[in-house]
Amino acid sequence: MSGNSAQTDPLRIGIVLFPGFEALDAFGPLNCINDLSWTENVSLALLSATLEPVTTRSPFCPGATGQSVVPTHTFTTPPPLDVLIVPGGQGTRVSSPLIEGTIAFIRDVYPQLKYLITVCNGSGLVARTGLLDGRRATTNKKAWEETTALGPKVYWVPRARWVTDGNIWSSSGVSAGIDVTLAWIEHLYGEGTAQGIADGLEHTRHKDSAVDPFADLYGL
């Protein structure tokens, strides 16, 4: 797909936002996509339950700091999508209509996607749809037990920076979202494009999906 910029149709990327999403889970991948969009034809939708700004503040710590990000589309009026990114964060740990709506949107939109990318315990939201049943996936290593319990039929891989199974790419915690996004960009647009973005970000990539220092750290 290198040379996608010459195509008429953009690659249509979306990301779901919900209260208490982890800032870097979203903005690591999004910075990579912003940089990709300088040379390739991609579009981006930020999807949430409503068009109200969505906070990163943890629902479990009212005194915590947070930032508010403006959605572009609601779950009921999404544009056509080829790719969906699902971040994690403490907000995934609550049971609320907003989280249930996010899970329902992921389930409903999946059949039209070419790729689904999860960051951190965003894979827990996808696990709750059933879409990961019988598939290999990974997640945040510090929140391993809690997240993997959400998908008892998933083949959870404890030692992985990221895992691909079919068209679902799941990454480990937070900053691993940058590495899975760069790996996915490399898959679609080639190594030069991905490494060029990484170099521009001055990001030292984890390039081997099986090397995972945080599995050791958290005793997995």
Added chain:
Amino acid sequence: MSGNSAQTDPLRIGIVLFPGFEALDAFGPLNCINDLSWTENVSLALLSATLEPVTTRSPFCPGATGQSVVPTHTFTTPPPLDVLIVPGGQGTRVSSPLIEGTIAFIRDVYPQLKYLITVCNGSGLVARTGLLDGRRATTNKKAWEETTALGPKVYWVPRARWVTDGNIWSSSGVSAGIDVTLAWIEHLYGEGTAQGIADGLEHTRHKDSAVDPFADLYGL
């Protein structure tokens, strides 16, 4: 300052936002601060010219993707601040009232600050205030020549992940903002707090400020 959470007064942190700020320049440090705020007493203000959402979209690429973030304060109604973070991005490269207003705010607020932290070519904005004259600082390595030209009286350090001089901490490009923020957190709250945040982010830290693979990459 470890144990700051027991104090009455929070550490009051601000960040400036302007059109075309680099997403990860801001949200790398902000995710560290969000996590810090779970255990320590900190407050956060997002400052811009107006309270309108501020886009990360590059002003030089109208078709590029971007995200909009909601400020909490304007430059004319700032809260008291102890710390200011200045991100970079392509938006720094334009001459506009918004950028001039950002530079003026940095200049005016600096005397009240305990710390000023720059990410990427955010140091170029600070250089334009004159506050870096006679000081050591670093910046984005890919944009080295363009940014350093903004501060001919600055002692620019080409091989550094980050540089401290007095109370000004300047980092190299984009993801180096995470490393300088963690180093600054370590300075204030101790190694355990900083490493705990890094581990939670599954971020492999650059812990030595003088080790800089990107200086080699860009021939500096």
